[in-house]
Every structure is written in C-alpha cells, then in structure tokens.
Amino acid sequence: MTDASLAELARGVVALARPGEQVEVYAARSSSTTVRVYEGEVESLTSGQNQGIGVRVVADGRQGFASAGLLDEDAVREALHDARANATFAEVDPCVGLAEPDGLPLPVLDLADVAAVRDLPEQAKIDVATDLEARTRGADPRIASVRTTIWGDGWGEVAIASTTGIDVGSEGASCSVAVSPIARDGDETQIGFAGDGARRPSELDVDRVVSDAVERATGMLGATKPGSQRLTVVLDRPVVAAFVGIVAGMLTGGQVVKGRSPFADRLGEQIAAEALTLLDDPTDVRSLGATEHDGEGLATRPNTLITHGVLGAFLYDTYSARRGGVVSTASAVRGYGSVPVSGAQALQLAPGALSQDELVAEVGEGFFVDSVSGLHSGVNPVSGDFSVGVTGRRIRGGVLGEPHREATIASTLQRMLLDVVLVGGDLEWRPGGTGAVSLAIADVSLSGS
C-alpha cells in the first residue's frame, strides 16, 4: 500500500467500522537522513523510511488501541482487529470517545517546505557537517577534537480520519545540526554541545552553533565545585526551555483530572511571579512545534496558561476535557504508536525588557546556570520537588565570573515560579519548539562542597 495516499488508507480503515463503533486512524509516513562526520570524514550515513498506523476503537464506553510500524494491508487489518479485542478488556468509562469536529477551521500556516529538505543533495548535507566540524575545531586552540558532528533531516506526512468526521492531513519537514567539541587544557577535558533546528536548510544558524558549542566546552575548563549556599540563579534559555516544559506538563488536563497536579485546584490564583506569562501557541510559526492540527485532528489555537502569574487555563485533549467538564483545547499530542494525551506543543514565555547581560548585572551576586542534568530523575512533577545537577558560572559584581561544575540546585517548582524576580527579553526559539527567555529566580539552594 506504499503508493496509496495516506488519507485514503486512513479513510479505508475507518470505513470498516461496525455499527455503534467509533474508529480513529492516525497514519504517518516519513523519510529521514543522518550524517555523522568525524575528523573530516563521513563516519556514517543513514537513510530510511518510517511508517506506521495507530488504530483506536471505542465501543460501549470501552477503548482499545493497537499500532503497526507497517502500512501493508495485513498489518493494518491486524491492528484494527487487535484494537477491537483490546477494547473488550477495558473497563467502561463514560468519558472515552473520539474528538468531534468543533467548527474551528484549521489555521493556514506556512510550515512545511518538503522540497527544500528532500531535494537537498547528499553531498550538500555532508558538506554542512564537515564544515561545521572544521570550524568548531579551528575556533579555539583548546579544542582538541570533536566527539560528533551531526546533520539530520526528515520529511513526512500525517493523516487522521475518524467515524466522528475528523479528516485532516499535513506535511512536515525539518533539518538540524549538532556538534559536541572536546576542550583540553593539561590533564583536564571538558565537552560542549550545541545544535540548531529549522524548517529549511538556509535557516540553520551554523555560526551560532559553532560559537555556543566552543564556549560551552572551553568555558568549563578550570571549573570547580562551588560552596553550598542559597542564592539567586539565572537560568539560561536552554535550561528555561526544559523548566517550562516540566511546568506545562503539570498544567495538562491529564494530570489535573487524575489528581496528579499540585495546581489542579488553583485556576484564577497567583501561582507565579507577576512578570511571568506562559503560552502554548502552536499557530506561531516561529516555533518548530507549530502545527495546524493536534493529534486528534482538531484545529490548533493559542492557549494562555499563565497570565502575569495568574493560572488561566489547562491544556486538554478530548478525553481529559470530558473528564474535566470542559472542551478540548486541541492539545492532544501523540505518535502513531500511542493514544493521544494532553500536552504542550509550542510553549513560549512572554519576553521582558532586559538583555541577558543586563539581567545578570541586575542580579549582581548569584549563579548563572548554563546546563542542567538529571532532569528526568531529579524533578518530580507531582510533588513539585526540584533537584538537578548544574554547571555554570558565579555572578559577581553583575558580571559572569569563575566556572563551576559538580553542583546541584534545588527548590520546588511551586516556589521557583513565585520566586522569579526578572524575566529576560532575550527570546530564543529552541530546537525543541519552545520560545525561551532567561529567568532570574531567587532563593534557590546551591549544593556543592
């Protein structure tokens, strides 16, 4: 079936629905290439096709799901069969059911430039990666080698169809570069990392990737363990992107309706500093997370989660919205291998007025965090406990001072939101799709020696 249109394939399965049965099909097909370069030579060149289908069946208040990483007819029929069988073992839940079209037309966004990525010659991709490695090596005499330099790209399409009248499709394409240089000084070695992603090759900012990666590697040379104390931290934008991603996860309908969010009962209350406004806007094309429809085929729309510190909304998919007695905010996220869940798609913080330098100057004394580790193990989105490994620099007299590593910062997410004292104006769109600005947060525990 590889030549059939994806939409026809999806509709064909939906047409097999039995009376009284809801069927939804999410089908995807994509191609990708990855080039890894090492010491001026191609280390590996990978290409491949990915495809798959996810089938959701709802019958008598029970939901079942099955997926296949294949689009041939047998696999697709088997998935439908398995989804039906799975539904019979689920317990009745009056809130399960597929998304219903809500009348909002899909936004028209200039998102995919499939040809720009697909038609780029292989050699051009190799050249970008080779050039990135060479420039990174040459940028500073302390760069001893480069662990990996990667070019990646992909393009593909998605189709969603259902018995409730959903019938949408979309295309996507993107490319990315990343480099991790190793800096050496005497016996000491430190590694840096930087990358960028874009919809078109011409939009990749290779210059910035080189300077970021080199600065991160060389900047850590001579880093020591700081003393333990409470202080104000400034989180650089990649760190903020990770931080707001976790916060947004706590503001999803799925967590709220199941009693797993500490913010569940706090709509309309001040949960963050007044300077903080957080949106999830998949219609903003500056974000690589922008999309015309969510994972259930509903038109995306901007959702403001926190306005000047006040909790204004949660992000819902269809199921969690029914449980919560509200309507979907078109925030269903998924791949073909899983049922949709509520989640953020294109977060952004409303920028303040200060540049990062001005923000550091304003803080005066503190700690600048340029990377975090252990986010998946050290942050508990249910309790809000927050404890992560950090590297960064001391802030002294309003400027960045000596580098530090092997330290942690700790607080709770609830307190950190309220303890935001300054919001940067240095908006940066991260490869993960989040629009992040630097944040200064007061009264955080720094643990070291």
Add this chain to the structure above:
Amino acid sequence: MLLDADLLTATLDAALATGGEFAEVFVEDRRTQSAVLDDGRVEELNTSRTRGAGIRVVTGETTGFAHTADLSPEGLRRAAVAAASVARSGSPRGPLSVGDGTEHDSGALVLPETVDKAGKVELLRRADAAAREAGSAIQQVTARYNEGRRRIQIATSDGINTGDDQVRTLFAVSAVARGDTGLQTGRENVGRTVGFELFDQVDVAQIAAKAAHRALLKLEARPAPSGTVPVVIGRGGGGILFHEACGHGLEADLVAKGASVFAGRVGERVASPLVTLVDDGTMDGEWGRISVDDEGHAARRNVLIQDGELTEYMWDRLRARAAGRASSGNGRRQSYRHLPMVRMTNTYVLGGTEDPDEIVAETPYGVYVAELGGGQVNTTNGDFVFGTLEAYLIEDGRIGAPLRDANLIGNGPEVLANIDALGNDFAMGMPGTCGKDGQGVPVGDGQPTLRVTALTVGGTAT
C-alpha cells in the same frame, strides 16, 4: 529464522556491489502488549507490531546504513543499494554465501502472547487493590503490565547468520499519596527477561505495596540535606551508580574519541580495591540478558574492573576491529532503524565481605539510599547525577527520617576511589532503560550494600 539464507545472500551481494568491505543485514520483528490500570479503571490495552531490516555497509572508516519496513526482495535490495552509496569506487567483493543460521531460544517457559488478556488485566486489579490497602492517603494508583517479544536475525559478509528470541515481561506500579505537605509519589518496577512465569516468581500485590509505601513514607519526609555527606546505598538499589559513574566511560567508542575519563587507563588503579565491576549479558532472566548482541556476537561476561584495577573496556564490532581484537558482545541497538554501538547489558559490582548492618552502624551521619532513581553522566569529565526514590537520614549509626526526592551528584573516578565499605548482600536491582545518543536499550544493574565516603546531596536543608 526471519529470513531465508538465499534472500540474505542476495541482499548482502547487493550491499557489497560497489566495493564495500563489510555488509550486514539486521532483521527485527517485535510485538508488544501493554495494559494499564489508572485511576481505578483498566483504561488502556495497547498492542503493537513492528518489523523491518537495517542494512549496514562499512568501507574504511565510513558506515552506510539504510532501513526499511519492506522485507520483499526488492525492498531489501533498494535498502542495500542505499546503504552501499558510501562505497563508490571499489569493485564487488565477489560471490558469498550465507549458511543456514540458528535462532537462540528465548528460554521463556510461558510465552506471554499465549496467555489470555483477562489474566493480565486481573494482575492490574490485584495491584490496584493492594496499593490502596496500604493507606487511606493513597489517592492515585497506576499499574502497568508490559510484555515484549523481539525476534532478531543478523547475517553478515563475515559469515554470521544467527538469531535471538528475546522475551521480556515487566510490571510497574506508581502511587500518589496526599497529605498535609501536598502530593508525593512512589514507584516500584519488576522486569525480567522471562515469559509470563514472572508472576510465579513475584507477587504483584507486593510490588504495589512497595510503591504505595514509598509514597506514604514521603508524606512524612524531611527536605534532604544540601552538601557533601557519606552515602550508604542499600543492596540492589544503586547499581545505576556504577552504570553512570564508570560504565559509560568504559564504552570503547567513547574511549576512542577521547570522550572518557578512563581513556588510556587499562592496567591502572581506577577504583577502591574493594571494587570488581562486571558487565554480563549472559545472566539468565536479568533485564539486560541477551543470547547474542545486535551484531550477532555471543553475549559474554566481561570483567571491567578487577580489585580496583581497570582491566577491560566494552566493545562492538567497529571499535574492536579498529583495535585489532574481538567484540565483547556489547554491540546493541534500539531497533532495526538504528546503527549498533557499544552498550552495557547487566552491569554490577560483586559482593564484599561486610555485614550490611555494620556498614550503617559505622556511619555516624549521612544519607541511606534504599533506591536510586535514574541518572545521567558526562563521560568526558566523569560528572554524574542520579535521583533518589527512597532515602533516609543516617544519624548516630541508625537509619532515621525519610527524605524528600533529591539528586545526588558526584564524579566517577572520585566516587570509585571513595568506596570504603562493601556488603556481603549482593542483589540485582530494578530493570532500566539506558539512553545513549537517542537510543534506548534494556539494561540491568546490581550491587551489595556499600558506602561512598562523600557524595553531594542536592537538597534544600542546611
């Protein structure tokens, strides 16, 4: 076997048609079934199936790789040609022939796919009830059943044609408790490379009770200390310490690129003489157990550190060949869509001689960690972090108040040198998924009760 020898021979011939030196076909057929009970309801059963092949061509230092879900002769040929595009100037290697291979048996006594789904759902209900019985503060329970069967076949131009049938079964429970201090969580997972007989070996009610107990305990927990203290880790609760502190740094691909603090240190003392570290893919039933790795090499038991001295790195085909030695059976990949690289299997520290109770009694002040959470390492400088799932304060040689979640941070070589007590109570720990360069593979770990003289605890109490 998944594909017959003639088709594999034709595909390898196509892969080597433009002068490649080595070619490999990796075929995979994976089926999974999961069932989730959440919020008091069996809410989701999920079945998945994937199948495909990845074809690798190596020429000099360059690897070409292409993957496809199309296992027809034409689909495989197209992928072989794409992978061969890295070798453009050479001449074909000439005829080769792949012999009939053999697939290793899974060893599973009861294939999970043969068990009725109702029986799986029943396990979830029992777990839910047991977790809720643990205390009225338990507000939310999620129980998850997972089975996976992964059949693989590897055929290479070196004459390998072998396969493995990997059956894994996992049961996981997480609980949320509500108290005056807000919400707290606890979890417990049991997973083994066995079939449905897992549930003859473990009781899901006990798994659930343990998860609930962890959540309830934390309602009473104090903030963890902030600063550097001695840390005692209970048996089977902290193998990830070694996985992160040195395991990754002993992977030959990172060593070869100078991205490991352990590069060039074979034969040197890198740890306390108490420490003997082993990576062992052959451990029956353990989560990282394999018969052959994803390059067709037999799993092995490799001693990496012997009595504190670095004896060996872990190797895949590519790195082993560059070093003129044999693979150690550590070439693994997430799926047919991925290139193999050096990965751990089951990594553990052998037991010592001390009474674990004595180790605690001889620690005047510190932190006792019954269960570590996930971790992450920077192999280049050795700095690593991991979370805690269950931890207590040690005061006057006794385990005292429970502590809230906090990360621990340390430096691999320093921590290895600072292990000053090793118990006689070795145990393997919870199943893990190790991530490296975006690929996840199942791994196991284990260790006896041990003490590290100094680790930085990232709490908020001063």
